[in-house]
Amino acid sequence: MSSLLVRGGLVVGPSTSSVGDVLVRDGVIVDVSDTIALPPGCSEIDARGCWVGPGMVDLHAHLREPGREAAETIESGAHAGAIGGFTALVAMPNTEPALDNVALVSYVLDRGTRTPIDVAVAGAITVGRKGESLAPMAEMAALGVRLFTDDGIGVQDPSVMRRALTYARPLGVRLAQHCEDELLAAGGSMNEGALSSRLGLVGRPALAEELMVMRDIELVRLTGAPLHFLHLSTIRSLNLVDAARREGLPVTCEVAPHHLTLDETSCQGFDALFKVHPPLRAASDVEGLRVALRSGLVDAVASDHAPHAPELKDLAFDEAPAGLLGLEYSASLTFEALGGDVDPVQFFSLLSRGPARIAQLRRDDLRVRHSAHGGALVAGDDANLVVFDPNARWTASNATLHSRATNSPYDGRALVGQVRSTIAKGTLVVHEAELV
Amino acid sequence: MIASLRGENLLTLEGVSDAALLEVLDTAESFVEVNRRSIKKVPALKGKVVASIFFEESTRTRLSFETAAKRLSADVLSLAVASSSVKKGESLRDTTATIDALGIDALVMRHQSSGAALQVSRYVPHVRVINAGDGLHQHPTQGLLDAFTIRQVLSERADTTGVESGLELFKGLRVLIVGDVRHSRVARSDIVAYSTLGCEVRVAAPGTLLPANIETWPVTVVSDFDEALEWADVVGLLRLQRERGSGSFVPSLEEFTQTFGLTFARAKRLRPTTIIMHPGPMNRGVEIDSKVADLASAVITRQVTNGVPVRMAVLYLALASVRDGGGS
Amino acid sequence: MSFKNERQTPPRDLAFLAKSQLLSADDVERALRRMAHEIVERNHALEDMTVIGMQTGGVGFATRMSELLSDITSTTTSLGLLDVSFYRDDLNVNPTPRTSMTAIDDDLTDRTVILVDDVLFTGRTIRAALNALSDWGRPRSVQLAVMVDRGHRELPIRPDYVGKNLPTALDETIRATLDGVWMGTKGVS
Numbered sequence: 001m002s003s004l005l006v007r008g009g010l011v012v013g014p015s016t017s018s019v020g021d022v023l024v025r026d027g028v029i030v031d032v033s034d035t036i037a038l039p040p041g042c043s044e045i046d047a048r049g050c051w052v053g054p055g056m057v058d059l060h061a062h063l064r065e066p067g068r069e070a071a072e073t074i075e076s077g078a079h080a081g082a083i084g085g086f087t088a089l090v091a092m093p094n095t096e097p098a099l100d101n102v103a104l105v106s107y108v109l110d111r112g113t114r115t116p117i118d119v120a121v122a123g124a125i126t127v128g129r130k131g132e133s134l135a136p137m138a139e140m141a142a143l144g145v146r147l148f149t150d151d152g153i154g155v156q157d158p159s160v161m162r163r164a165l166t167y168a169r170p171l172g173v174r175l176a177q178h179c180e181d182e183l184l185a186a187g188g189s190m191n192e193g194a195l196s197s198r199l200g201l202v203g204r205p206a207l208a209e210e211l212m213v214m215r216d217i218e219l220v221r222l223t224g225a226p227l228h229f230l231h232l233s234t235i236r237s238l239n240l241v242d243a244a245r246r247e248g249l250p251v252t253c254e255v256a257p258h259h260l261t262l263d264e265t266s267c268q269g270f271d272a273l274f275k276v277h278p279p280l281r282a283a284s285d286v287e288g289l290r291v292a293l294r295s296g297l298v299d300a301v302a303s304d305h306a307p308h309a310p311e312l313k314d315l316a317f318d319e320a321p322a323g324l325l326g327l328e329y330s331a332s333l334t335f336e337a338l339g340g341d342v343d344p345v346q347f348f349s350l351l352s353r354g355p356a357r358i359a360q361l362r363r364d365d366l367r368v369r370h371s372a373h374g375g376a377l378v379a380g381d382d383a384n385l386v387v388f389d390p391n392a393r394w395t396a397s398n399a400t401l402h403s404r405a406t407n408s409p410y411d412g413r414a415l416v417g418q419v420r421s422t423i424a425k426g427t428l429v430v431h432e433a434e435l436v
Numbered sequence: 437m438i439a440s441l442r443g444e445n446l447l448t449l450e451g452v453s454d455a456a457l458l459e460v461l462d463t464a465e466s467f468v469e470v471n472r473r474s475i476k477k478v479p480a481l482k483g484k485v486v487a488s489i490f491f492e493e494s495t496r497t498r499l500s501f502e503t504a505a506k507r508l509s510a511d512v513l514s515l516a517v518a519s520s521s522v523k524k525g526e527s528l529r530d531t532t533a534t535i536d537a538l539g540i541d542a543l544v545m546r547h548q549s550s551g552a553a554l555q556v557s558r559y560v561p562h563v564r565v566i567n568a569g570d571g572l573h574q575h576p577t578q579g580l581l582d583a584f585t586i587r588q589v590l591s592e593r594a595d596t597t598g599v600e601s602g603l604e605l606f607k608g609l610r611v612l613i614v615g616d617v618r619h620s621r622v623a624r625s626d627i628v629a630y631s632t633l634g635c636e637v638r639v640a641a642p643g644t645l646l647p648a649n650i651e652t653w654p655v656t657v658v659s660d661f662d663e664a665l666e667w668a669d670v671v672g673l674l675r676l677q678r679e680r681g682s683g684s685f686v687p688s689l690e691e692f693t694q695t696f697g698l699t700f701a702r703a704k705r706l707r708p709t710t711i712i713m714h715p716g717p718m719n720r721g722v723e724i725d726s727k728v729a730d731l732a733s734a735v736i737t738r739q740v741t742n743g744v745p746v747r748m749a750v751l752y753l754a755l756a757s758v759r760d761g762g763g764s
Numbered sequence: 765m766s767f768k769n770e771r772q773t774p775p776r777d778l779a780f781l782a783k784s785q786l787l788s789a790d791d792v793e794r795a796l797r798r799m800a801h802e803i804v805e806r807n808h809a810l811e812d813m814t815v816i817g818m819q820t821g822g823v824g825f826a827t828r829m830s831e832l833l834s835d836i837t838s839t840t841t842s843l844g845l846l847d848v849s850f851y852r853d854d855l856n857v858n859p860t861p862r863t864s865m866t867a868i869d870d871d872l873t874d875r876t877v878i879l880v881d882d883v884l885f886t887g888r889t890i891r892a893a894l895n896a897l898s899d900w901g902r903p904r905s906v907q908l909a910v911m912v913d914r915g916h917r918e919l920p921i922r923p924d925y926v927g928k929n930l931p932t933a934l935d936e937t938i939r940a941t942l943d944g945v946w947m948g949t950k951g952v953s
Contacts, residue, residue: 197647197653198624199573200550200571200572201550201571201573202572270550270555271555271558311527311529312527314555315527316547316549316551316552317549317555318549463863466850466865466866469865470850473899475899478850478896480851
């Protein structure tokens with residue numbers, strides 16, 4: 001395999017950063033030092049002025065295959081991910097049919113190996129994501145599935161959720177919950193509040209999310225099983241999880257870039273591109289989430305990349321499906337949300353090391369040999385790297401997206417900070433923000 | 437604020453200035469006169485094409501709009517989506533493109549989803565879009581015709597004309613809106629119109645039929661319905677939107693009628709001059725007693741009659757001038 | 765029927781700055797009287813006559829004209845108002861005018877209609893008025909009385925009674941009311 005020298009960037013470790021060179025050969029990092037002489041036959045990337053960090057890991061990507069290939073495929077999603085700086089994605093199970101058995105999980109894992117990055121799978125908790133009977137989690141876990149969720153919807157029935165946690169605990173896997181009480185949020189298509197009431201849109205109250213967070217924290221206390229909270233969108237939810245963590249409960253949480261950068265007023269034009277579950281919240285929640293992000297209450301930023309075919313997003317607001325594109329702008333939007341003087345260590349903690357700990361991709365997975373992610377950037381690590389230019393100023397454009405559905409609500413938004421290069425498993429897959 | 441609706445879409449009454457509302461009311465006054473003639477038709481919109489597309493059927497509103505368009509000599513294309521192959525789930529963009537391909541100048545649209553008219557207006561920027569009711573959001577022409585009807589009744593009593601009275605009669609006028617505010621686009625348009633025109637608006641409803649965060653609306657929620665009836669100059673009743681599931685928001689229709697229906701006994705608390713309004717179609721015996729609906733102070737039929745001149749005014753203003761004053 | 769006489773003395777407003785006065789109020793009154801006599805001479809059955817003032821500039825003249833006709837003949841002359849906004853053919857290119865009231869109580873079939881306006885210019889307003897009148901029936905005859913004929917006709921229309929012929933340049937404007945007639949320029953603010 002080829003070798004690659006990443007020259008002169010700020011190499012961001014788990015706690016400190018220093019300017020230096022990183023040499024990659026045969027898929028692993030072979031040297032990290034102040035200056036490395038360019039070996040013969042080795043390509044070189046100029047990373048001066050950029051941050052060099054571990055490849056980003058997305059805990060939350062809806063790759064739509066099988067079933068909705070018009071919106072995304074595993075391959076196109078992986079390409080979008082690579083552009084966004086991700087060297088590993090966790091594919092969500094709400095495909096059609098749902099990823100609730102060994103055959104379908106294997107299909108996605110195998111497809112993933114044909115992409116330049118690692119694609120892991122989150123399996124469904126219940127059969128068909130119906131929230132009724134448990135899916136064969138042990139069988140899927142044996143293939144290397146480490147996360148289970150019915151995302152798209154939360155497990156509504158508390159007895160089913162309790163059973164799932166109890167069952168999952170000895171498997172060494174983690175459940176992940178989409179927290180929204182669907183009875184309380186019934187019929188809702190945006191955040192409940194003064195604005196929804198004025199627009200005549202039925203609201204999804206913040207409480208619908210918070211109630212399920214409360215319930216599940218108590219179920220974690222009862223069962224002792226670890227639980228990851230997906231895309232928390234209110235400051236109260238984050239505070240609940242933080243308090244639980246302080247009590248020593250095995251809980252983790254993520255926030256999505258759109259909840260950090262868009263508020264409910266985006267829905268004023270009834271443009272369904274801004275429809276997402278949980279909904280875009282009040283400006284005070286957006287600000288609260290940003291503060292929480294900076295103060296370390298959040299384990300990961302996860303894209304909740306959820307593309308939909310354009311004709312579906314052209315439906316009326318309340319009829320359109322929820323979800324928006326996230327992979328390509330996650331890093332820039334997180335950079336924006338961190339605000340001002342961004343600490344590169346924290347940046348890579350949120351986008352790489354934090355989510356990597358939760359995703360648990362391993363070299364020894366049974367079905368597919370994934371590489372390790374979110375490492376310390378030392379010799380011997382699998383060479384999953386990203387070069388991020390914190391000074392780049394660019395404009396989001398739907399014309400340049402790599403997903404099948406190219407209808408991001410961020411079209412035209414000015415962005416700061418951009419992924420220059422992505423090196424996945426030792427191969428340069430994105431260079432100068434373009435697929436190689 | 438929208439200073440005038442000339443050449444504009446009419447999607448919502450929010451953000452429409454009192455001057456723009458006045459212009460519609462005064463223009464409608466001219467059309468009342470046209471509607472009194474033996475030949476109730478003027479050539480103002482000759483050669484214009486007005487399409488009406490109702491994703492949610494409403495014979496009354498549709499007839500009112502189409503009559504208005506025809507009395508302005510516009511050609512009317514009528515698409516009853518509710519009974520055609522276009523069903524819930526078809527892309528609004530596709531449906532709109534199909535109609536637009538026929539060559540239209542204005543699109544009168546009703547849809548079961550809030551915001552649908554606004555969405556469509558983005559797809560056809562060269563067409564004037566008139567919202568004939570979108571979900572729970574707005575029903576702007578109903579708000580306009582309700583305001584028009586109030587001014588008409590009050591100016592007749594004051595022995596003046598609507599045009600001469602301007603906005604004077606609205607100042608401090610006490611309007612009580614009763615019933616299913618939560619699910620009512622009429623309430624949303626009425627409240628915006630009345631408060632913009634200077635009325636004092638109160639609402640009376642069971643808590644479950646009030647929208648979320650009503651404290652941010654320009655209204656006061658009354659605690660004593662009977663007392664509020666004595667206070668009011670105008671009582672605007674709302675249709676209980678049973679088809680939108682309002683049924684489950686109150687224990688029973690009987691209980692709603694007992695607590696917030698305008699029963700005959702309750703109507704006696706009203707001053708004889710208090711105007712009783714209802715946008716129709718009425719659930720007689722639910723939000724309004726049959727006998728109350730037939731009182732002289734109930735102007736429900738007049739609201740329907742006024743629908744035509746008000747919608748003529750809306751179409752005329754939207755179409756009969758060029759946006760940005762361009763053209764010649 | 766009587767109507768309030770709007771705009772008695774507006775020689776200076778946002779749209780008009782008077783440069784010179786061409787007729788005084790007395791001149792206007794004399795011209796109206798002369799026209800009234802001409803109307804009486806030409807038409808015999810005044811009980812079948814309706815005077816219709818064009819909104820808004822013709823209203824004052826029409827009101828005064830019907831008074832004069834009533835005085836001369838000792839009968840009451842019917843008076844109506846006509847707003848032709850909805851009959852104009854230039855709505856695509858010109859902003860819509862502010863509409864005002866039309867009030868014609870009679871069925872005009874077999875009546876003599878005296879259309880009264882302040883200034884006759886291109887003739888397009890009168891064309892619209894003729895269209896409009898047909899909605900009230902089929903008059904025996906329609907005659908046109910204007911205080912000022914300033915020329916520049918674009919249609920084959922001529923007045924039957926003229927207060928004053930005033931040849932003008934296209935960029936000049938005329939403002940005619942019962943208080944006098946002025947020439948001025950447009951668009952002063």
